[in-house]
Amino acid sequence: PLPLDVEAIRADFPILSRTVREGKRLVYLDSGATSQKPRSVLDAERDFYETCNAAPHRGAHQLAEEATARYEAARATIGAFIGAPAEEVVFTRNTTEAINLVAYALSNAATAKEEQFRRYAVGQGDEIVVTEMEHHANLVPWQQLCERTGATLRWLGLTDDGRLDLSDLATVVNERTKLVAVTQQSNILGTINPLEDIAARAREVGALLLVDGAQSVPHQPVDVTTLGADFLVFSGHKMLGPTGVGVLWGRYEVLDALPPFLTGGSMIEVVRMEGSTFMPPPQRFEAGVPMTAQVIGLAAAVEYLQQLGMDRVQAHEEALTGYALAKLAEIPGVRVIGPPDTVARGGAVSFTVEGIHPHDVGQVLDDLGVEVRVGHHCAWPVVRRYGVPATTRATFYVHTGYDDIDALADAVREAQRFFGVAQGEVS
Ligand code: PMP
Numbered sequence: 001p002l003p004l005d006v007e008a009i010r011a012d013f014p015i016l017s018r019t020v021r022e023g024k025r026l027v028y029l030d031s032g033a034t035s036q037k038p039r040s041v042l043d044a045e046r047d048f049y050e051t052c053n054a055a056p057h058r059g060a061h062q063l064a065e066e067a068t069a070r071y072e073a074a075r076a077t078i079g080a081f082i083g084a085p086a087e088e089v090v091f092t093r094n095t096t097e098a099i100n101l102v103a104y105a106l107s108n109a110a111t112a113k114e115e116q117f118r119r120y121a122v123g124q125g126d127e128i129v130v131t132e133m134e135h136h137a138n139l140v141p142w143q144q145l146c147e148r149t150g151a152t153l154r155w156l157g158l159t160d161d162g163r164l165d166l167s168d169l170a171t172v173v174n175e176r177t178k179l180v181a182v183t184q185q186s187n188i189l190g191t192i193n194p195l196e197d198i199a200a201r202a203r204e205v206g207a208l209l210l211v212d213g214a215q216s217v218p219h220q221p222v223d224v225t226t227l228g229a230d231f232l233v234f235s236g237h238k239m240l241g242p243t244g245v246g247v248l249w250g251r252y253e254v255l256d257a258l259p260p261f262l263t264g265g266s267m268i269e270v271v272r273m274e275g276s277t278f279m280p281p282p283q284r285f286e287a288g289v290p291m292t293a294q295v296i297g298l299a300a301a302v303e304y305l306q307q308l309g310m311d312r313v314q315a316h317e318e319a320l321t322g323y324a325l326a327k328l329a330e331i332p333g334v335r336v337i338g339p340p341d342t343v344a345r346g347g348a349v350s351f352t353v354e355g356i357h358p359h360d361v362g363q364v365l366d367d368l369g370v371e372v373r374v375g376h377h378c379a380w381p382v383v384r385r386y387g388v389p390a391t392t393r394a395t396f397y398v399h400t401g402y403d404d405i406d407a408l409a410d411a412v413r414e415a416q417r418f419f420g421v422a423q424g425e426v427s
Helices: 006-010 039-051 062-081 095-111 140-149 195-205 252-256 292-308 310-329 358-367 380-385 402-418
Strands: 089-092 127-131 152-156 177-183 208-212 231-235 246-250 268-272 275-278 334-337 348-353 373-375 391-395
Touching (some): 039 062, 062 089, 062 292, 089 095, 095 177, 095 208, 292 310
Parallel strands (some): 127 152, 208 231
Antiparallel strands (some): 089 246, 231 246, 268 275, 373 391
């Protein structure tokens, strides 16, 4: 049996009771793109709007007070989930915006008139290090930062079996490195990266470390007190929460030394026509009326996950991943792109089917109610590295069961039959 009670969990997700493609059971294997939402999250958002909707941190009326209290309580809940105090939690729109926030703060630091904001300035001669398996969200903002500042982008490559190649870690991360940005779990390969080694090297050379937790925080226990990072970023919508809210966690001392990214209301201390001063973190990085309902919804998602237990969520997905890898290995012509076993690997399984373009695979799967992602998964350098045009990717979550993976394997065989590429009779 699986660690989680899949039937009971499915009953919490209203969308899972609908059918697709003329009466077929919805086999949702695309949680890596965005997750479905349990009723408690939907209720939390609705309850906020129905009972205390107001702009937090403004106005002296009762609704504003209640909205502020709920918003700040949610910040504490979400912080505790990753082992962080509330004042180190900054709300953004998503992972992408959180990374852009850091990248812009680092380039703004170079021209800041305030001495306190210049500490982490990036400029000519400095280096930023990423890896070849980054999602575009953790690559393009760094390319752009380098273009703005004259810094140089370097990267760690990949091994043939989908892992980070750390053989040149000591030269790629060096005294010129200002920041290392790396994903904790690859959205396309499923690989879980050895952050301890990278964190140790970053610390040795005095570089900041940003961890992209978009695919790890939803799926395994993550604790910033042992992570060894300066920043951790993730998206609410991938962890059972609403769209429109993401998190930037930063070590307070580092956040406090950074200038703002977006500016305007709610983040200022004093404003004069001649210039303005800014609030301390986290308010310094939260300009404008925040996504209050979404933050409250995300806190409900965190509570839902905590009730299941992140250790069990991880064990559940590991069991599913092992099952999926074995099932796909039984099908001739299927090639998994990424680690071949469950060692340091999460629940994202990418594959190709010999003789059928991934988009055609996706089409047949969709006709059968099996919803997967096809394409380059916003990690174009990865598909290029492995010499494929695209992959078909199945991702798992708390409501995924063995039946979903059986449906996937059956659908892949159906695609082979449909396109006439079945290699011998399959068992
Ligand atoms: N990083 C990784 C590893 C991801 O999987 C994703 C989402 N696919 C992102 C960053 C970007 O997340 P968002 O689109 O929510 O900003």
